[in-house]
Structures are given as structure tokens and as C-alpha cells.
Amino acid sequence: MSPSALADLHHDKAAVEPHSNGLRLSNGHTSVVASKQTEYLLDRNLHKSFPVVTGGSGNYLYLLDGRTVFDATGGAAVSCIGHGNKRVIKAVSTVMNTGISYLASTFWACEVVEELCKNLIHGTDGKMARIYLTGSGSEAMEAAIKLARQVFYECNPSTPRINFIAREGSYHGNTIGALGMSGFPLRRAPYEPFLMNNVHHVSSCNPYRQRADGESDSSFVARKAAELEAKFQELGPETVIAFVAEPVVGAALGCVPAVPGYLKAMKDVCHKHGALFILDEVMSGMGRCGTLHAWQHEDVAPDLQTVGKGLGGGYQPVAAVLISSRVVNTLLNGSGQFVHGQTYQGMPVQAAAALEVQRIVQEEDLVDNVKRQGLYLEQCLRARLADHPNVGDIRGRGLFWGLEFVKDKTTKEPFDPKLAVAQRVYNTSVSTPFNMTMYPGTGSADGLKGDHVILAPAYNVTKEDIEYIAQVASDVVHQVFRKLGNL
Numbered sequence: 001m002s003p004s005a006l007a008d009l010h011h012d013k014a015a016v017e018p019h020s021n022g023l024r025l026s027n028g029h030t031s032v033v034a035s036k037q038t039e040y041l042l043d044r045n046l047h048k049s050f051p052v053v054t055g056g057s058g059n060y061l062y063l064l065d066g067r068t069v070f071d072a073t074g075g076a077a078v079s080c081i082g083h084g085n086k087r088v089i090k091a092v093s094t095v096m097n098t099g100i101s102y103l104a105s106t107f108w109a110c111e112v113v114e115e116l117c118k119n120l121i122h123g124t125d126g127k128m129a130r131i132y133l134t135g136s137g138s139e140a141m142e143a144a145i146k147l148a149r150q151v152f153y154e155c156n157p158s159t160p161r162i163n164f165i166a167r168e169g170s171y172h173g174n175t176i177g178a179l180g181m182s183g184f185p186l187r188r189a190p191y192e193p194f195l196m197n198n199v200h201h202v203s204s205c206n207p208y209r210q211r212a213d214g215e216s217d218s219s220f221v222a223r224k225a226a227e228l229e230a231k232f233q234e235l236g237p238e239t240v241i242a243f244v245a246e247p248v249v250g251a252a253l254g255c256v257p258a259v260p261g262y263l264k265a266m267k268d269v270c271h272k273h274g275a276l277f278i279l280d281e282v283m284s285g286m287g288r289c290g291t292l293h294a295w296q297h298e299d300v301a302p303d304l305q306t307v308g309k310g311l312g313g314g315y316q317p318v319a320a321v322l323i324s325s326r327v328v329n330t331l332l333n334g335s336g337q338f339v340h341g342q343t344y345q346g347m348p349v350q351a352a353a354a355l356e357v358q359r360i361v362q363e364e365d366l367v368d369n370v371k372r373q374g375l376y377l378e379q380c381l382r383a384r385l386a387d388h389p390n391v392g393d394i395r396g397r398g399l400f401w402g403l404e405f406v407k408d409k410t411t412k413e414p415f416d417p418k419l420a421v422a423q424r425v426y427n428t429s430v431s432t433p434f435n436m437t438m439y440p441g442t443g444s445a446d447g448l449k450g451d452h453v454i455l456a457p458a459y460n461v462t463k464e465d466i467e468y469i470a471q472v473a474s475d476v477v478h479q480v481f482r483k484l485g486n487l
């Protein structure tokens with residue numbers, strides 16, 4: 001059954017009329033507001049109304065206004081096995097039914113938590129040694145930042161290592177430490193005066209915007225390695241704790257994979273100076289890019305790695321730090337304690353959800369499906385959009401694809417941010433007749449200007465789903481720019 005036929009099946013015909021607070025839906029005697037400005041929740045945008053979702057199944061979200069929306073992004077690359085998976089729901093209920101609602105990790109151990117960690121370590125082919133579980137990607141980044149510092153503090157409490165090097169065009173989370181790490185001017189702006197001043201940024205690895213004419217991958221990578229080396233020298237190599245990067249940049253740039261050889265070159269610079277190499281795979285990891293871990297694409301294991309979204313697939317708030325034996329051994333030979341902790345960490349219910357999601361991904365060979373369908377998605381997107389005058393770049397890996405929009409394809413000039421191009425694409429996409437999600441982002445050109453959207457469907461999509469996604473994406477893009485041209 002085609003995605004649209006399935007959507008039609010669900011669609012129950014309800015009368016929808018405009019309402020000051022969104023859409024009013026009339027069903028016989030009852031009438032409810034189907035799209036709602038929240039009154040009690042401090043939502044992301046207090047001036048907007050959001051469609052009310054009443055259910056989900058697989059690729060679909062069911063809305064109160066009767067529409068069925070094809071979820072081609074899983075939020076921000078979260079719902080990796082789709083919505084409403086019965087196995088995961090059962091696994092979560094089973095844990096809750098044991099009566100273990102909460103366990104303080106300060107006092108207790110729990111089998112399902114250990115089982116999840118064992119599963120995750122196996123997935124690294126032994127390249128990582130321990131797991132630290134958190135409730136969000138930002139918390140995982142905070143933990144990684146502190147753990148990295150502690151590695152040096154353990155050996156020498158007056159260690160001069162206080163600096164981090166991260167990258168422009170990056171996003172590592174919204175808590176103060178993680179935001180301080182992020183090269184994301186729009187999200188940093190209100191808090192800039194008190195973000196960590198020991199984080200220094202080098203340029204991203206973005207060939208679309210940075211590669212010189214005729215520059216080979218190896219020359220490009222050599223240029224990036226030289227820039228990192230120069231930053232180490234500027235700060236004093238003995239003061240640097242770690243370099244932090246996303247192997248495939250997510251929200252900040254819109255699915256920009258590192259150029260071949262880049263990760264190895266950066267890791268070499270770090271290790272030459274005794275610093276740690278940290279990869280943030282909160283968005284790009286756990287199968288999203290066609291290998292379980294994005295670093296496995298070129299087998300460049302980090303010293304510390306964070307994962308998040310695809311770990312629990314949205315069934316529980318869960319994220320993790322994967323820790324190499326170099327780091328674990330420092331703790332084991334030192335204090336034996338990570339000086340960190342939060343009330344909600346390593347919760348049995350989080351672990352049960354994540355473990356079941358990972359088992360499904362493994363048993364159904366979904367990472368392989370990501371690789372195959374991802375190649376097909378690339379092909380379908382290029383066939384439909386590569387020639388579009390406002391699609392500057394189509395890039396990504398696995399089921400993680402970005403479209404960057406430009407005003408002028410030759411000069412790569414971005415649109416005026418006032419036009420809110422990415423938001424327009426999202427608004428059009430999620431509305432009738434398209435009813436499909438595309439994840440919008442801005443700042444991809446220079447941190448402030450630039451528009452992109454991300455496509456990140458569930459790992460179990462079919463060839464037919466891919467064709468549908470690419471066709472809808474193409475129709476949306478054509479419609480948005482046709483209308484913009486008429487403004």
C-alpha cells in the first residue's frame with residue numbers, strides 16, 4: 001500500500017474551520033481546537049499554534065484535525081524505528097510492572113541497565129570500554145566535557161589543561177557547557193557573556209562552502225589539520241583538553257559529512273599533543289548514517305563519544321557517553337570515581353526502551369537498510385532537485401540528508417534571513433496537500449545567514465517510502481520557490 005493510500009485510510013473526514021487560536025474541528029456535537037497555542041506550557045514559540053497530535057504508528061502521525069502526516073524527520077532525527085512500536089512499548093511496560101519505578105544509581109544496580117551497556121560496547125567492536133547514561137544529548141555532552149577534564153586532573157590536580165577546541169557550524173546542546181562548545185551564533189547570542197571562555201573554535205569541515213577551486217580531499221584535509229595544529233600552538237598544546245566535532249554535522253549545517261580522511265587527521269593532531277579526541281554523535285550516530293557509529297565509516301574511534309537521539313528512538317529520554325579504555329583506565333588507576341552525577345541517570349525504564357530499540361535495529365538489520373535506502377534517497381533527491389536553481393547543495397549520508405537553499409547557485413549567496421526560507425519550506429511541507437515533515441535550520445552559510453532542511457526518516461523505510469519522500473520534498477521545494485519568485 002502506498003504511503004498516501006495508507007494515509008487516506010486513516011483520514012476520517014472531519015469539518016475543519018479557522019479559529020482565532022488555530023483550527024476548530026467540528027464532530028457532531030463536540031468541537032475541539034485542533035491546532036493550539038499553548039496556554040500553560042512555555043512552548044518554543046509563544047506566538048505560534050501547533051497542530052495537536054493524537055497518535056502515531058510507523059511513519060505516520062495522526063492529528064486532531066483528521067490529517068495524517070508522514071514523518072520524514074522523526075522530530076530531529078530521533079524516531080529511528082518509527083512511532084508506536086509494540087515491542088518497545090511492551091519492554092517499557094514490563095520494567096514498570098516489576099515495580100521498579102526509580103532506582104538511584106548511587107545505591108543500586110539493575111540488570112537491564114547493564115545489558116544495555118553491554119549491547120552498546122559490543123557495537124563498538126571493543127573500541128570503547130564503558131558507558132555513562134544520561135537523559136539527553138546536552139547532558140551527555142556536559143558529562144563528556146567534565147570527564148575529559150577529569151582525565152588530566154586525576155594525574156595532576158594542577159594540570160594546565162583547561163581549553164577545549166570545538167568548531168564553528170556545530171551544535172552540541174543547549175545547557176551552558178554544551179552551548180559553550182557549540183559554534184551556533186543564533187543560539188549562543190543571548191547567553192554569550194557567560195558562556196565558557198575556555199572553548200576556542202576552528203572552522204567546520206564544509207566542502208560546499210570552503211573547498212577552493214580544484215582542491216583535492218587530501219589538500220582540503222591537510223588545510224584543516226594545519227588550522228587545528230595552529231590553534232593548539234596558539235593556546236599552548238599542553239593546555240588543551242580535547243577537540244570536539246560532529247562527524248556529520250546535524251542541525252547547525254544540515255547533514256554535512258566530514259571529508260574522507262578528516263577525522264583521522266584531526267585525531268592525529270590531538271594525540272600528538274596528548275589531548276583527547278571527542279566525537280558528538282548525538283544526531284548522526286546509532287545507525288543514522290549507515291554504520292552503527294558514524295566514526296565506523298572510516299574506523300576512526302574517538303576517546304569519548306556521545307550518542308542520543310537514535311539510542312532510544314524517542315521512546316524514552318536517553319543518551320550516553322561511550323568511553324574508551326584510555327579514559328576508563330585513568331579513572332581506575334586514580335580516584336576510581338567520576339565526579340559527576342544526576343538524579344535521573346541510568347534509569348531502568350530508559351535502559352529498557354533503548355535496549356529494545358537497539359535489539360530491533362540489530363535483529364531487523366536496519367543499519368544495512370539505512371545504507372541501502374540512503375543511497376537510493378540520495379539518487380532520488382539528486383534526480384529531482386539537483387538542477388533546481390535554489391538548491392545549492394544536496395549532502396548527507398545514510399538516512400541523514402540536507403538540502404541547502406541559495407539565492408544564487410553560482411555565487412552561493414544565501415537568502416535574506418527575513419524571508420525565513422527554511423521555515424517556509426517546513427510550513428508548506430507539513431501543510432495540506434503535502435502533509436510531510438522536513439526539519440528546517442538556519443545559519444548554514446555563515447552562522448547567521450543560510451537556510452537548509454533535513455530529511456531523516458526511520459531506519460525501516462521502504463524503497464516506496466523513499467520515492468514518496470523525495471517526490472514530496474521536490475514538490476514542496478518547487479512550490480515554495482515558485483511562490484517566493486512571485487513575491
Ligand SMILES: Cc1ncc(COP(=O)(O)O)c(C=O)c1O
Nearest residue numbers: 136137138171172173250282283
Ligand atoms: C549533535 C548534537 N549534540 C547534542 C545535542 C543536544 O541533544 P539534546 O537536545 O538531547 O539535549 C543535539 C541536539 O540536537 C545534537 O544534534
